[in-house]
Amino acid sequence: MKTKMNRTPLISRGATILRSILKHGTLLMIAFMILQPIIVLGVTAGKDLYQLVDPQVTWLPRPYHLDNWADAFALLGGINTLAVSVGLAVLLSALQTAAAAVTGYGFSSAYFPGRHLLWVLMILTFFIPQEITFLPRYVLYSHAGLLGTAWTKIAPTLLGQGTRSALMILLFSQFYRMQPTSLKEAAWIDGAGHVQSFVRISLPMVGPAAIVCFVVTFAWEWNDTFFSSSFFKGTIPLMSLQLENAQTLFNAAGGDGYSIAQADSIFHRGIESSAALLTMLPVLCIYLLFERRLIEGLDRTGITGE
Amino acid sequence: MRKLSFSARGRIFSFLCVLPWVLGLCLFTLSPIGEVISYSFCRNVFNPDGTVEKTFIGLTNYQNAFVKEGYFRVAALSYAQQIFLMGPMIIVFSLLIALALNKGFRGRTFYRAVFFFPVVLMQGPFLSILDGLGSMEIKGLESFFVFRFLVTNLPEAVYSPIMYIMQNVVYIVWMSGVQQLVFLSGLQKVDGNMYEAAAVDGASAWQSFWKITLPVLRPFILLCGVYTVVDLSMSPLNPIIGLIKQFMFSKANGFGYSGAIAVMYLALIVLSVGIYAAVIMLWGKRPRREQQ
Numbered sequence: 273m274k275t276k277m278n279r280t281p282l283i284s285r286g287a288t289i290l291r292s293i294l295k296h297g298t299l300l301m302i303a304f305m306i307l308q309p310i311i312v313l314g315v316t317a318g319k320d321l322y323q324l325v326d327p328q329v330t331w332l333p334r335p336y337h338l339d340n341w342a343d344a345f346a347l348l349g350g351i352n353t354l355a356v357s358v359g360l361a362v363l364l365s366a367l368q369t370a371a372a373a374v375t376g377y378g379f380s381s382a383y384f385p386g387r388h389l390l391w392v393l394m395i396l397t398f399f400i401p402q403e404i405t406f407l408p409r410y411v412l413y414s415h416a417g418l419l420g421t422a423w424t425k426i427a428p429t430l431l432g433q434g435t436r437s438a439l440m441i442l443l444f445s446q447f448y449r450m451q452p453t454s455l456k457e458a459a460w461i462d463g464a465g466h467v468q469s470f471v472r473i474s475l476p477m478v479g480p481a482a483i484v485c486f487v488v489t490f491a492w493e494w495n496d497t498f499f500s501s502s503f504f505k506g507t508i509p510l511m512s513l514q515l516e517n518a519q520t521l522f523n524a525a526g527g528d529g530y531s532i533a534q535a536d537s538i539f540h541r542g543i544e545s546s547a548a549l550l551t552m553l554p555v556l557c558i559y560l561l562f563e564r565r566l567i568e569g570l571d572r573t574g575i576t577g578e
Numbered sequence: 579m580r581k582l583s584f585s586a587r588g589r590i591f592s593f594l595c596v597l598p599w600v601l602g603l604c605l606f607t608l609s610p611i612g613e614v615i616s617y618s619f620c621r622n623v624f625n626p627d628g629t630v631e632k633t634f635i636g637l638t639n640y641q642n643a644f645v646k647e648g649y650f651r652v653a654a655l656s657y658a659q660q661i662f663l664m665g666p667m668i669i670v671f672s673l674l675i676a677l678a679l680n681k682g683f684r685g686r687t688f689y690r691a692v693f694f695f696p697v698v699l700m701q702g703p704f705l706s707i708l709d710g711l712g713s714m715e716i717k718g719l720e721s722f723f724v725f726r727f728l729v730t731n732l733p734e735a736v737y738s739p740i741m742y743i744m745q746n747v748v749y750i751v752w753m754s755g756v757q758q759l760v761f762l763s764g765l766q767k768v769d770g771n772m773y774e775a776a777a778v779d780g781a782s783a784w785q786s787f788w789k790i791t792l793p794v795l796r797p798f799i800l801l802c803g804v805y806t807v808v809d810l811s812m813s814p815l816n817p818i819i820g821l822i823k824q825f826m827f828s829k830a831n832g833f834g835y836s837g838a839i840a841v842m843y844l845a846l847i848v849l850s851v852g853i854y855a856a857v858i859m860l861w862g863k864r865p866r867r868e869q870q
Binding site for chain 2: 371467
């Protein structure tokens with residue numbers, strides 16, 4: 273404390289500036305670490321063959337070629353695939369949000385016998401990766417003749433067993449628990465039933481949780497290729513699946529040991545990069561659209577305990 | 579229905595809200611897990627009509643997975659590295675970032691948005707493309723002077739964890755988005771007056787961090803620890819998940835083999851979560867007893 277008092281204002285101002293430079297420098301470096309792969313992909317996406325093999329072109333290919341983007345869009349299946357992928361991801365996220373909103377309410381309103389046991393089971397399902405239950409689900413669907421249809425994903429999501437549903441149910445029930453019960457009691461005195469107090473009072477107040485659940489589930493469902501490729505059997509065209517197929521195609525082209533073929537895989541790098549970025553674009557749009565409300569929603573959750 | 583009291587109807591309503599989830603739990607989670615366990619003890623043949631023929635073969639699948647073929651042991655070792663080396667670093671890193679972003683300054687929202695970015699974007703095929711392009715690891719690290727010094731002057735048991743963490747810095751940064759937000763909301767719950775009181779009593783910033791901030795954050799650290807373990811366990815770059823996928827439809831081993839790996843993996847996850855929870859809870863409780 274003493275040394276601080278003796279400092280002249282100039283030195284202490286210098287120290288503040290130095291500290292803020294250090295802070296911003298470190299934070300910018302980490303931010304760059306996160307954004308760097310995307311920048312690299314964006315740069316590679318604009319290179320033609322000559323620029324790809326030219327070691328002098330690293331950051332700014334001039335001219336920036338847009339044909340890669342058009343080729344990549346066609347490779348991914350065009351507007352049709354885009355529409356189907358967005359539609360499916362939106363449907364699954366909406367179902368997950370609805371299921372988690374209802375289940376979370378059941379866990380946080382009036383107590384019924386056995387709720388504690390179910391709550392513990394719910395927490396335990398949070399620890400189970402979906403890959404573990406994959407095989408029996410596959411057998412189940414194949415038995416029921418559901419393989420190759422969207423029901424393979426809709427049914428579990430609707431019943432609260434989708435991608436990390438437990439986390440979402442937890443999120444919603446934390447939000448419901450933060451609501452003052454006096455609001456519902458007031459509605460009951462005015463003659464509202466339990467259904468009405470849920471729909472008219474509790475539901476409208478969990479908007480932030482719904483946004484978090486929707487955006488995050490959208491990203492998960494959008495990026496899932498393992499389950500959609502095994503369950504849909506190629507009947508539903510999805511952008512992420514097309515991207516993965518293209519990737520294996522390119523890798524196969526370059527991986528068989530011939531030097532010419534290996535060079536071939538470099539030639540595909542431009543299209544591969546633009547395809548990857550195009551596939552990411554819808555998620556990016558949704559993230560940028562909801563970013564502030566998403567982060568504020570997560571900030572307010574109190575998922576972190578009372 | 580008319581005869582039931584109002585509160586009884588409330589209980590019925592909340593049970594009805596949970597009911598679909600209970601159905602789903604039985605149909606899509608509990609019975610599949612039972613099935614996987616039974617697969618793992620059998621030789622299974624998948625018939626075209628969708629039924630499975632099981633022949634009991636005891637522990638053979640487990641022996642194959644764990645003893646005869648080394649895949650699971652290698653993958654489990656690399657999983658342990660992820661959980662116990664990368665995991666703590668993710669928690670420490672996200673806590674540091676949360677401390678840096680806690681006070682309002684220009685650019686805070688930008689950093690917050692960028693740091694949360696990987697949670698939404700770095701997944702699925704995109705992640706594997708980045709991995710393929712080599713953006714996930716920092717190459718040529720060994721040639722830096724500092725690390726050459728470490729490698730030549732320290733025993734392997736000391737330098738190899740350090741090198742492992744340094745090589746996976748990008749991954750650590752990418753996996754810490756949610757944890758940063760959890761710590762940020764935790765830091766908002768710290769009463770500012772406590773710092774003031776501590777400063778009046780002559781505590782340095784360092785001391786008040788250890789004596790005020792960390793104890794308040796303890797439940798948040800526990801939550802982040804559990805979340806980190808689960809997140810790492812479900813990551814597409816997780817070695818055991820890769821193994822389960824790889825052997826799922828393999829004709830040579832049958833899917834009982836993959837099932838045995840899945841069962842052992844489930845046990846590993848529960849064990850890891852348990853270790854994390856125990857360590858964080860014990861570590862926080864000790865100083866309190868000393869004070870009494």
